[in-house]
Amino acid sequence: MAVYSRAVAPSILSADFGHFADAVTEIEKAGAELIHIDIMDGNFVPNLTFGPKLVKDIRPITKLPLDVHMMVLHPESYIDELSEAGADMVTFHIEAGVHSDRTIQAIHRAGMRPGISIVPSSPVVLLEEVLEKVSLVLVMTVNPGFGGQGLVESCLKKITQLAEFRTRNSLDYSISIDGGASIDNRNLFWNAGADIIVSGSSFFKSKDKGEFVKTMKT
Numbered sequence: 001m002a003v004y005s006r007a008v009a010p011s012i013l014s015a016d017f018g019h020f021a022d023a024v025t026e027i028e029k030a031g032a033e034l035i036h037i038d039i040m041d042g043n044f045v046p047n048l049t050f051g052p053k054l055v056k057d058i059r060p061i062t063k064l065p066l067d068v069h070m071m072v073l074h075p076e077s078y079i080d081e082l083s084e085a086g087a088d089m090v091t092f093h094i095e096a097g098v099h100s101d102r103t104i105q106a107i108h109r110a111g112m113r114p115g116i117s118i119v120p121s122s123p124v125v126l127l128e129e130v131l132e133k134v135s136l137v138l139v140m141t142v143n144p145g146f147g148g149q150g151l152v153e154s155c156l157k158k159i160t161q162l163a164e165f166r167t168r169n170s171l172d173y174s175i176s177i178d179g180g181a182s183i184d185n186r187n188l189f190w191n192a193g194a195d196i197i198v199s200g201s202s203f204f205k206s207k208d209k210g211e212f213v214k215t216m217k218t
C-alpha cells in the first residue's frame with residue numbers, strides 16, 4: 001500500500017518568488033499534504049529556479065514534508081546538501097544520468113526518501129529495475145521546465161501501468177503526477193491510479209485555496 005491517497009502537493013514554482021514564506025503558509029492552511037519544490041538547472045530543462053538554500057530556508061517554517069523535484073543533470077552532486085537542508089523526499093530523473101541505482105542508494109543513505117521521475121517521451125519500462133527501491137514515482141504529465149502547460153494525455157497510461165506493476169510485485173511506492181492538473185481534469189489522474197497530484201499554476205491561481213484542495217481530492 002502506498003503512503004498517500006488523493007494527496008495534493010502544491011508546487012511553489014508558481015508562487016511569487018518574492019514571498020515564498022507566504023506561499024508556504026497558504027499551502028499549509030489549504031490542507032495540502034506536501035510542498036513540491038522544483039529545482040531546475042538550465043541544462044536538464046531550459047529553465048532555472050532555485051537550489052538547496054530555498055529548501056533550507058523553508059524548512060523551519062513548515063512541518064509539511066518537502067518533496068524536492070530535481071530537474072538537473074548530475075542529481076547525485078546535491079544529495080548531501082539537500083539532506084542538510086531538511087528535504088524529506090528527493091526525486092530525480094532516470095534520464096538525467098547513467099547510475100540511477102547508485103543515486104537512489106545515496107539518497108537512502110542520506111536519510112531521505114528517494115523518488116524517480118520520467119519525462120513524457122520515456123516509457124515505464126525504463127524504470128522497472130529501480131521501482132522496488134523507491135518511495136515515489138513521479139510521472140511528468142508535461143514536458144518539465146515550466147508551470148502552466150497543458151496535459152500531455154499520452155502520459156496517463158503510464159500511471160495505470162505503474163499501479164499495475166506495483167500490485168503485481170507487491171511494492172509500495174506512491175504514484176505522483178506532475179504538470180497540467182486542474183480541477184477540471186483531476187479525475188483523469190485519480191481514475192488512472194495516481195496517489196498524489198502536484199499542482200502549480202491552478203493552485204496558486206485559485207481564489208480559495210482550501211476549497212481548491214478539498215475539491216481536488218474528490
Ligand code: DX5
Pocket residue numbers: 011013014036038069142143144145146147148149178179180181198199200201202
Ligand atoms: C514543471 C514542474 C511542475 C510545475 C507544474 O516542470 O515540475 O512541478 O510546477 O506546474 P503546473 O501545475 O502549472 O503544470
Ligand code: ZN
Pocket residue numbers: 011036037038069178198
Ligand atoms: Zn515538479
